[in-house]
Amino acid sequence: MNIYIAMLRGINVSGQKKIIMAELIAHLEELNFENIQTYIQSGNVIFEKDNTTAEELEIAIADKIMEKYGFEVPVLIKTPEELEYVLANNPFINKQNKDPKRIYVTFLSEDPPEENIPRLSEVDYNPEEFILDGTTIYFYSPDNYGNAKMNNNFFEKKLKVSATTRNWNTVNKLVEMAL
Numbered sequence: 001m002n003i004y005i006a007m008l009r010g011i012n013v014s015g016q017k018k019i020i021m022a023e024l025i026a027h028l029e030e031l032n033f034e035n036i037q038t039y040i041q042s043g044n045v046i047f048e049k050d051n052t053t054a055e056e057l058e059i060a061i062a063d064k065i066m067e068k069y070g071f072e073v074p075v076l077i078k079t080p081e082e083l084e085y086v087l088a089n090n091p092f093i094n095k096q097n098k099d100p101k102r103i104y105v106t107f108l109s110e111d112p113p114e115e116n117i118p119r120l121s122e123v124d125y126n127p128e129e130f131i132l133d134g135t136t137i138y139f140y141s142p143d144n145y146g147n148a149k150m151n152n153n154f155f156e157k158k159l160k161v162s163a164t165t166r167n168w169n170t171v172n173k174l175v176e177m178a179l
Helices: 021-029 054-069 080-088 114-121 152-159 168-178
Strands: 002-008 034-039 044-049 075-078 103-108 129-133 136-140 163-167
Touching: 002 054, 002 080, 002 163, 002 168, 021 034, 021 044, 021 054, 034 168, 044 168, 054 075, 075 080, 080 168, 103 152, 103 168, 114 129, 114 152, 152 163, 163 168
Parallel strands: none
Antiparallel strands: 002 044, 002 075, 034 044, 103 136, 103 163, 129 136
16 A cells, blocks of 8 residues: 545635535545545545556546536645655755745646746746745745735746645645655
């Protein structure tokens, strides 16, 4: 059995796409996932499943949500090792000593097209900062994320890929729960 972390984008935000975590666990059990745990109501799920690709899991979860709730939810699967890499390589923590409460990680569904990457620098939202590392964007906002200009939608629009964002505490907690 392998451990996987599913991050669902855009559920339980402002009363939209409401999914109760206990129900979600029951639905994922129908997919033969085991040892399912959720973390907070924003769509973080840790589970075990035999060897399956991330893409197969993303499709299975998204299809199950569509079947049970009637709406689409983008799903991103990561392994504990992938999130450990994120923890170990965060430049805002490791090199710049930024306040961890103001650090976020945006996970991209795929490598962004090279021609879209320069679009991120077309605007300057200083003091907000980001660093792109493959399919991970480390993001620092000295203000509340809800007021950030460089939010999840900004990165999706500029890079033309699906994404989901978690705060630094959540990323740490997901790794802790998965190990």
